[in-house]
Amino acid sequence: MTQEEKPSHVNCDHATLDEVMRALTFLMPDLTRFWALPLKHYAYTVYDTVIRGDGSVRKDAMVRLQRCIVRAALRSGASDEDVERVSHQIAQSPIIQTGPHCHLLVEPDAFYTHLFSALGLAAHGLRWHIWYSASTVKFIERAKKGPGWLSLNGNAVNVFGLPRRRMDSYSICGQNGPYRFELAAQKGDEATNALASQLKAILPDRAFPSAAEAIKTANQILWRSSFPPSIRLLQVDDLDVADLVADHLEDSGSWLSARLNEHDPFANNIMRTMDHLNAGAWAGWVRPTTDFFWGLQDGRIFPLHLERGVCSGGPSSTFKVRFEPEHLAAALRERKLVPNLLTTFLITSILPGTRVLGGCRQTVYYPLMRYLVATALQFSGDWQLLDTMRADKCLGVWGHRVLRPTVGDPLLEIEKHGSVMQIAAQYSARTLKDCAGDMASFTKDPIWAQMSAHIRDQAVNLQSAEWQWV
Template identity: 50%
Template sequence: MTAIRKAGEHCSTADVRRALSALMPHLTYYWERPLRDYASVAHDVKKFHSESCARRHAMELLCRCVKRAARRSGYDHDEAQSASLQLMASPVLQTGPHCLLLIEPDAFYTHLFSLLGLNANSREWYITYHASTVSFAEKAKKGPGWLWLEGEPLNVFGLPRGQMDSFSICGSNGPYRFAFSNAKGDPAPNDSAAHLLSELPSDEFSSAADAIRAANQTLWRGNLPSPIKLLQLDDFDIADLVADHLDDAGSWMSARFIGGGKVAESILDAMDRLNIGSWQGWVRRTTDLFWRLEKGRIVPLRLQGNTLRARTPSSFAVSFRPDRIAAALRQRAIVPSLYTVFLVLSILPGVRALGGCRQTIYYPLMRYLTAIGLERSGNFDLLSDLRGDDRPGLWGHRVLKPADGYPFQDIGFFGEAPRPLSEYAEMPLVKSSGDLASFTGDPIWANLSEQIANGVITSGSTEWQLSGS
């Protein structure tokens, strides 16, 4: 019997669940189990251990990055050390939501899901990475620059439309400050907006990403009934992490990936091949390993010979050498692409990444691409580690998506009793994940579901062998 699709759907929820279960068989057990069970297993990771020098070094640099970010977020030396030790003891990160205000439903309920898993495993830190190489408006009235309050879309920073559509929130072209203005330009036009505005920092920030990061720390500390500490990593933290790799002449990224052997080129070539086959569209070559950051916008770069060049009208170019790339990263002239982010944040150090509807597929494919590079460079000990990783990427974003969810009410923002987290914990996964609209409304998921149903793509497909599923 064929499921009836709703308006805007490209495939049904049943199609999505079958596809997810086919590629990630462990999910089959959890669909009818309480959400707390899935949250617990998603955050249950073995202590870091590796025989690979390259992986140990990558984890050492990541821990240094975590400590640096913790200090920048206002934590003291001992707290920063504690965060890095937890990452070693339980290497898992939430990487699903983009750089959104904590109170935005798309982010908020993912944070609650993570709290369920962290509480179940007695963790003290919630470490996240949020992508900030995105525009203010990702869809109509949606994205980091928008927040719906009392049924009204509000402009978070009061920006003109041209800036909302074309500027990246990581661009340091401020000042930015919170406004929550309506279509008429009136700031904080309703009670919810006025209350929220009074809670958030009134400072001016050089970038919207910095403003959101500071706001989230304030909201987390003041409104989340949890002793767990929040640590947010952003694209500049990762830029410095990549630069740390490249500053070390003995690291894999410096000596092999960029330094010689055409490893980066082999990965980019494999990316092109991936995009003409069954997995077309999942890992797109929108830029080559890094973005140019220019006047508040991100500009694609292309690797041409030994140089990364921006497209015209930009005249930017940087030599594809470890020292030059590291310098450009530290100067904020470039930022890592999504592939490069996951390479240093998860794939090389062996950290589980929790993500959303597209990440569940593109992340394992990124691991497959990395394996091609490791074979090219002869790093078979690290390649062996990748092959042995246990579920290195899991579905962990929009796993909790209540149809009637209202974050303000859930945390008792206006003084009412907060909604007990246990209510969500008891929901079976099949119910907590709601209508799966991010899957069913995505044509690429409809195509994947069809290819799985027809046996073209299976859990045994070559490109899926590094998924650890």
């Protein structure tokens, strides 16, 4: 999980599977009918028509998002015809998979989510699987889990052959390479080593300036070798989003330029409302870890705090960026800043009106981010954008780890079935409840036990002001 998604300290035990399902269904009543239906029905609905508001700010944000998508498609080797199609798709079917972080495609935590997305895309005849993969994460997020590790045959393989101290310290978006695929398994584990050797043989045999670039390049190869040509992969990460934010800020007439500066109250209203949010029943979901951006230096990300018109790394830090559009844009282009989650979702979803598919934390924090933005807009009297947001329906949905076999090995399944879509077809006939497995990402996260308790105590209810922007 990203720094902003790490569990806060809560005084509750872990939730049971039944408690999680009840809480999730309570917060998202539309889920009720899907638990007992085949997975394909939920996949179809998630990728169905997006109901969203309209307005000048939204139109402008969508045009800028289209340009970002086009740049990423061209870098991935797409043809002019495909570039035109992906630009059209994001405008007409604005849906982005935002659940898996920047992992190799065959990591189980990512693979089965992409399989779920492929079901929905195929059902609607959509060509492009558009995936935002968070890269402001470290190589290791918990014990032998994270982009620096790959689960093969039930064992952890060191993707880049890095020592623990580097995995703990650096972010995968840092341009502090070179990074090469090593796929180092444990000595004596012949079965895992054989799988690692097979995989390494098809991965790019060259050095990359960042781990994120290495993973994105490898994923294009893995996608083409496993998924049907009728569905293409478009993967963007936080540096792509950094350029998108800079695009907004470099235009003095853009909505974002008018809001992200020291003279406008929008940013301070966001932070004040976030403090209020973290003082009540919704505490811990949207955490004030860093204000709008992360600092990035020598491959490491670090939190920034906005005070008196300056983003600073702290009292003893020499890292400072003025909170003015031209200074923020320059720092983003120079890779001194990267957007935090709130800024990322503001610019890729809330403003352009895209549906985002997320996991156990995003199902709650994304609607709360919309609440933060809406509250700040009310303080500012930005009624047009508020009206646009009010017309949105279900822009945030559960779409990551929806399909998560308790024991699943992508490479072995591909070897057994040959076609990824044959694997998808087998899962598609099983119920959503069955496909979701033990929902360990929910049950092992203490914040869901806390949420269940708040729902029982009616401290959280569907009439809560914070939950009106789902």
